[in-house]
Amino acid sequence: MAEKNNFRLSKRLGQNFLTDRNIAEKIVRGSRIEKGDLVIEIGPGMGALTLAAAEIAGMVIGVEIDKSLIPILEETLSECGNVKIINDDILKTDLNALAALYRESSGNENGGVKIIGNLPYYITTPVIMKILEEKIAADSLTVMVQREVADRIKAPPGIKSYGAISVAVNYYCEVERIADVSREVFFPKPNVDSTVLRLDIRKRPPVSVADEKVFFSCVRAGFGQRRKTLLNSLTGLYGFGKPEIAGILDDSGIDPKRRAETLNIFEFSVLANNVQKWRGGSCVK
Secondary structure (H helix, E strand, O other): OOOOOOOOOOOOOOOOEEOOHHHHHHHHHHHOOOOOOEEEEEOOOOOHHHHHHHOOOOEEEEEEOOHHHHHHHHHHOOOOOOEEEEEOOHHHOOHHHHHHHHHHHHOOOOOOEEEEEEOOHHHHHHHHHHHHHOOOOOOEEEEEEEHHHHHHHHOOOOOOOOOHHHHHHHHHEEEEEEEEEOHHHEEOOOOOOEEEEEEEEOOOOOOOOOOHHHHHHHHHHHHHOOOOOHHHHOOOHHHOOHHHHHHHHHHHOOOOOOOHHHOOHHHHHHHHHHHHHHHOOOOOO
């Protein structure tokens, strides 16, 4: 079919297409799609995952950036009356507007919203963070990602793979590992294996923060220079010098010699809340 439509792979888009129907069905089962749900698929590719989702969901909307894949998808999905493909960049797409449009046109106000996708490695983190930070009204995000990225997302404090993405995803979601996927089930075959994760979006974060922007600024600053102590990596944050950062860490009960990778999400929240207090000027010593 690709040859018939004169399709050429794009290295720029990091295209690796899933070819195993059993894996596609396993991903759909793991995403817990139910009858009547709206499914938004990130990068349908050649439609393997789309077909499997369409057998259960009320509606599947696929957002595909590669215009040359549209004719292939139209042919592959020609018998699916509940699939709509949009040629757009997922990073520029208003997913809340998409969901609202579907609900208005279908009259279905009660079904869930599930987001799924086989994410190109080069945009994995930007896509995940866009969906979480923009508070997309979805129940979950089920994604196939590079195994190394999945390990970072699920990593606990205190190990090398624990980082900013670990804290961020944990703040917004509960994470379930669905399956490990061999590189052999893709065309072309990538150089790495993959993992499928389901991120169940929390109704409320597990910690209370005074300001989310300050919280994530603390996380980014801490891990931006992860080999440095917190006293050094946080210096300069919001213009604070070392004496101020030392005071904030002391108020937070955190040893200034510790590194960001040793802090759990609760400790980051305490740190961020004290940064916010000091920004207000009430804690200057």
